[in-house]
Amino acid sequence: MSERVITVGLCGFGVVGQGVFNHLQKRENDLSDQLGARVKVTRIAVRDTSKKRDFDFDAAMLTTDPLSIATDPAVDVVCELMGGTTLAKEVTLAALKAGKIVVSANKALICDHGEALFAAAKEGNGQLLFEASVAGGIPVIKAIKESLVVNRFNSIYGILNGTSNYILTRMTNEGAGYQEILAEAKALGYAEADESFDVDGIDAAHKAVVLAYLAYGRWVPYNDLLVQGIAEVTQADIAFAKENGYAIKLLAVIDVAHASGKLYISILPTLVSKKYVLGSVDGVFNAVSVHGDVVGETVYIGPGAGRDATASAVISDIVDAAKLIVNGGAGRFIDPAPRGGAKIELAEPEEIESRYYVRLQVVDKPGVMAEVTSLLAKHDVSLASVTQKEVEEDATSATLIVTTHTTTEQAILDAVKALEASSCVEGKPFTMPVSSFEG
Amino acid sequence: MSERVITVGLCGFGVVGQGVFNHLQKRENDLSDQLGARVKVTRIAVRDTSKKRDFDFDAAMLTTDPLSIATDPAVDVVCELMGGTTLAKEVTLAALKAGKIVVSANKALICDHGEALFAAAKEGNGQLLFEASVAGGIPVIKAIKESLVVNRFNSIYGILNGTSNYILTRMTNEGAGYQEILAEAKALGYAEADESFDVDGIDAAHKAVVLAYLAYGRWVPYNDLLVQGIAEVTQADIAFAKENGYAIKLLAVIDVAHASGKLYISILPTLVSKKYVLGSVDGVFNAVSVHGDVVGETVYIGPGAGRDATASAVISDIVDAAKLIVNGGAGRFIDPAPRGGAKIELAEPEEIESRYYVRLQVVDKPGVMAEVTSLLAKHDVSLASVTQKEVEEDATSATLIVTTHTTTEQAILDAVKALEASSCVEGKPFTMPVSSFEG
Structure with a gap:
């Protein structure tokens, strides 16, 4: 035959x-x-x-x-x-x-x-x-395009870069610093000689743009994404995460702002609850959580590269x-993402809401805590927790960690800028969202 | 138009x-x-x-x-x-x-x-x-049929019945007994008036047969499955699981026996490591882990009913x-499961290997431990752990929990039959596999 x-x-x-x-x-x-x-x-x-x-x-x-x-x-x-x-x-x-x-x-x-x-x-x-x-190897494109075809999408969360997840997992398990683990990851072939593409969030951002197109039918320009990599994550952040039931993940969030119904995409180190399934996806694995309005949440986990x-x-x-x-179905263009069809608008920083984590290096002198908290209050950022570990007698500065109640991205950006300008704060504060989902 | x-x-x-x-x-x-x-x-x-x-x-x-x-x-x-x-x-x-x-x-x-x-x-x-x-709502059929089309399958594990998972999760979180939680699940609509289909493993077994056909191209008769429900799970089992880093899940296993290459399907309460992703899928959620020989492991989680x-x-x-x-592709039959094509044989109990958990009610008298351990040894079942909690002064029996090293299903069945016949043991021992995967 x-x-x-x-x-x-x-x-x-x-x-x-x-x-x-x-x-x-x-x-x-x-x-x-x-x-x-x-x-x-x-x-x-x-x-x-x-x-x-x-x-x-x-x-x-x-x-x-x-x-x-x-x-x-x-x-x-x-x-x-x-x-x-x-x-x-x-x-x-x-x-x-x-x-x-x-x-x-x-x-x-x-x-x-x-x-x-x-x-x-x-x-x-x-x-x-x-x-x-x-x-x-995770069939998430087909899931969104075909399996969830009757759904419109509320949000998509993803751990989309295996190298970053591998480094964060080892930093968490071993208590070692970013540079040390990065060097080992390179030696073992888990990171490229030029690691920036992976650890700076660029690779994850590319993937998030593709997912957003599939779900919402809009090509979001790369420059409209909020992208931050994992290089600034320290053991202080990881210790806080562990003590409070979180893991730090480089999380891609494709979401629709509550009040305005506008779309935003961010790729940021994020405190994710260990109780939530994405908080336990470790090593080089990738994971994508898709919230459909008919099916609810489905999660896809597997090898993201190789x-x-x-x-x-x-x-x-x-x-x-x-x-x-x-x-006989070839020769006919099918747009994979026509649902809804409308060109969804992009959200502005003042429309995006989250809880946040802020780590500051503050000088060790009287009045600092009052200064920091009043600067935050001035920007309408309300505190959920404050942690300052006991410092050595002769230390001149201390690490101060605050988490906030829900606020806007614009408010946290402004507040952090004000903190950075304050004489009480040394260097650049580090901030990341605290995810609200528990699964 | x-x-x-x-x-x-x-x-x-x-x-x-x-x-x-x-x-x-x-x-x-x-x-x-x-x-x-x-x-x-x-x-x-x-x-x-x-x-x-x-x-x-x-x-x-x-x-x-x-x-x-x-x-x-x-x-x-x-x-x-x-x-x-x-x-x-x-x-x-x-x-x-x-x-x-x-x-x-x-x-x-x-x-x-x-x-x-x-x-x-x-x-x-x-x-x-x-x-x-x-x-x-989890698109696992399409994943196996289409997304993983180039793969042959090493194994599939699944939490396939939401009602059972809901009951086990609540028993774990609340420390309450099976009957109490079952009654509440019925009142809340999470269990049917006749619950047997769900909690006895029948529903999960039906689904496992379908998955096995897709992966291996063979219709396994229901009577060739090893099926046990969750009704015999007690708080003693749940306490053991918690203390040792496990969760108890009604787990469907579709696997190929190591030595013989033969297929088997079981639906059994199973000790699953909390470190493994399926050990943390709680409530009414379903989850399926598919091991393909090209892609590796992919896991699918979501609502299993509704x-x-x-x-x-x-x-x-x-x-x-x-x-x-x-x-124009209709009107042509396509077998969803032709891969390999060969009619894979079914494994016998002496070809299926696992670690096991056995809970016994033993009479509280001298020599009991020697009798139990020598009965297990006689059937070539080697002990990995033995736990007997301190009993009250006036108690006449005690709960003894043993876990075994890897043995065959036949050996554990024979050993448990011998234990049941022993005058040292009261009632029927409860046994379940201890899963080896950590993900």
Whole structure:
């Protein structure tokens, strides 16, 4: 029996590309049983054709020109696994305009150019599938797009960067400082040589933008996000968290402000209750909590990165693409995020409410506590707790930690600015939200 | 513009049926945006046409004959939400043989008659979708079928019955006994008037059979499952769990025996480490942990029952059915579980390994501990811990709790039988597995 072949062109043959190639090949028969069609990689674009790879393949498939794959009429599904946002954008746009189904794991690309990509897909009757772009092997994109299709979304919370979660978990378990754990994470391969992308919240922010588009149909510009990484988290913060039943997580929050109904996205170190499921997701794991208005809360946990986990997600998209082609549903653009349709507005800092944690280094002299608390009161920030550990006799400054009742982001920004300017406070105060959910 | 209409016939208009009707209607425009087609309920089968319902609808849609909907050429998607396994089976078989796409939330039906239903679907080129049959609003069926399509499965663990989890959670938090909490759960609507289906593990077992089919392609007969409910769990067990860092969960285990590679399914009260994510899923929530050989472990948590959560899952299947019809992919049977294809064998009790917990009521006289430990040793069961709390001066018996090192299910069954027959032991010993995963 002659079986239909669905052809896949891989643009990029690094860690993930080779994982996709390997697992597609190993499970070719399983997938063919299910599809009634055979999925085969027929072309691979690489930068260096002479480089040694982990898996055997027919060298005749290689090209150094990914654009030739993007527009090759003999390629059904284009897999963009190159990374970067310049050539990757060119290749993805070309393929979508040519009416291809493109599978991408590239969150930076989709975050920065999602609007253009979906416009090109619409123009060319192509489709863009991107399960692997958020939370690696966890199928949260499909959950939001398909499983929760009848829902509108109240909020999405996510631990979206495995490297940051790994570092925070080890700082918590071992009592060691950020720099020490970061160095070990690099040595062990859990952090890149240039760690900034991960620990500064940039990677998590890219993913949050993609999730926000899916849930609310709006591309939020990166510059409108409030993003802070984990480099300023100290053992003082971790000790406070432990003593008070919290864990510190780099938490992405995609939420709608209560009063105004406007959208905001933040990626911030956050005190998360240990009683809440996200407070116990440790190590390199990712987790996403999705609040739908029909289903309630569903939570998805799993490996957020890694060759095989990412390949599993990429291949789920390739198989969906193959099904569409087999069923005759290809060649028609479907916007993954039309629900509601309205362009939701973005919230201003004075519309965003939370409880906050503030850590200050204060000079050790009379009147300091009065000064700090009156500065907070002046900005309408009301105290929930104050902690100052006993200091040594000869210390000249002390660490003061306050938590606040619910206030606005604008109020806390203003109050912290005023504190920073005060002669009682040394250096820059550190602040983070205290999440209210207990699950 | 004249838009295509996808017609849905609801067989059953109880709590879930009305939820599906309501949310489909409320989000008709959202869904139409996404589908390019309008999904409409056009017929509803009920037992009593005069009964008052929660939502307004056109009474002309009503019939008392669900079979007339199953074979109605004007109905595209048949939704079986009647419950039961007699008429529901007839209706589902008729619809599948007529080439319909059938959406079902009926785990008892699929567990008991899955093989016949899928055979009918194959014969008639129909399709059976059943997201809502396992874990309510949590999209775990789609995750296994589609998102993890390239994976073969090492194991699946699940908290699959919300009522049991609710009762165990309250027993743990409040220190109250099973009967007391059960009575309150009934009063609050968290348990049915006849609770046996939920608390005896039957409902969880139905769902485990469905998951096992999806993962391994084999319909395991209900009688081949090891099923025990939660009614025998006492505060002595809960106290032991708390003191040793465990929670007691009614855990469904779908696993492959190490040495033999054979499949087994059990639904048993189980000591689960609090460090493991499933050990912290409390209340009515369900959770499923899926171990795929490519992706690793992914975990899905959410509401396992309830009108709206179940409706969310049913509607995701209806929309998938509508997409298939719009794309032209309907009218072709697809087996959701062909991977591997081989008929995996079922493990015997001597092939299943675990650590176990055993609670005994022993008479308070010299030599008892020697007798108990030598009986266990005789069956090759080696002790990991022994706990006997100090008893009152005038007590005639004491509670003895032992945990074992890894042994086989057969060994523990034999050992417990011997203990029960011993004159040192009063009544029936209670035993449960100690799970080894820490996540």
